[in-house]
Amino acid sequence: LAKKSTQEHYVYYKQEMEEQTLWRLGMIRQLRTDFADNRLELWYQPQLNLQSGKVIGAEALLRWRTADGQFVSPAVFIPLAEYSGLIIDIGDWVINQACQQIKVLEEHSFTDVGISVNVSIPQFRRENFVDSIMEATNKHKVKPRKLELEITENILMDEPQVVIDALVKLKEQGISIALDDFGTGYSSMSYLQKLPLDRLKVDRSFVNDIAKPEHAIIAETIINLGKQMNLKVIAEGIEDQEQQAKLKSLACDEVQGFFYAKPMPADEFLAFLEANK
Ligand code: C2E
Ligand code: MG
Ligand code: MG
Ligand code: MG
Helix, strand or coil: CHHHHHHHHHHHHHHHHHHHHHHHHHHHHHHHHHHHCCCEEEEEEEEEECCCCCEEEEEEEEEEECCCCCEECHHHHHHHHHHHCCHHHHHHHHHHHHHHHHHHHHHCCCCCCEEEEECCHHHHHCCCHHHHHHHHHHHCCCCHHHEEEEEEHHHHCCCHHHHHHHHHHHHHCCCEEEEEEECCCCCCHHHHCCCCCCEEEECHHHHHCCCCHHHHHHHHHHHHHHHHCCCEEEEECCCCHHHHHHHHHCCCCEEECCCCCCCECHHHHHHHHHHCC
């Protein structure tokens, strides 16, 4: 009896797996066509200096609106783009789009507003990743320091030296580097010193409960760590006044979250800057 039920389980499991695989392949096919048809959008979420309230930059975030008007979450499609290799071309597009946006902002006299883009592991694995970034900044005549790459700790999971070498080269060329989702991934304090970082991003999960004293300890520790390492510290996912007040008391440098603004299309970000001058 036990054997039979195990077998049934297996058949059921196999069916599920096949459905999953088909679904993923379908999504990848649709992503490939929609990317080719220019259906991906790059949205921008403002980042502010916590003391002055001035907008200092934005994080660029991909948005995929399919033909039926539905948004697919990046949490769903980024892994598929990575798995299929599509992230290489999409990532290139993101970087060029961000550089173009930096230029547009300059033309509207926002000369100090930088843009951060997220980069994935497969992008680092290509030979000419560093060159591709420098080509983009050259092509759009953008000062490298105004383009920031956001990496996660997981990027060091395999071939850490390849990644570190690329980052060091980029940093030598003036590109800014931020460590995203800090404290949530594969972490090793020893790598923290080897990475040529400019900013540390406190993950949303640590900001979430920050107003409760017993939960503030991790955010506080990360902020202090960043400061001692001479990095700027930015907290993400601020949703209310209480969280803002607590971060202020911890002397966090910069903030990003729905409390200030949600990610928005490029033209709305420009309007947001105009309104918050
Ligand atoms: P991330 O880089 O950590 O980006 C921050 C995420 O938190 C964004 O989700 C943003 O919309 C969300 N967020 C910001 N403030 C708040 C808040 O106050 N409350 C809540 N609940 N959420 C907030 P999004 O846009 O869905 O992106 C999810 C993830 O997808 C990103 O996490 C990033 O890892 C990845 N991603 C997005 N765009 C790109 C891209 O162009 N390239 C790559 N490689 N990954 C990307
Ligand atoms: Mg990010
Ligand atoms: Mg993050
Ligand atoms: Mg995240």
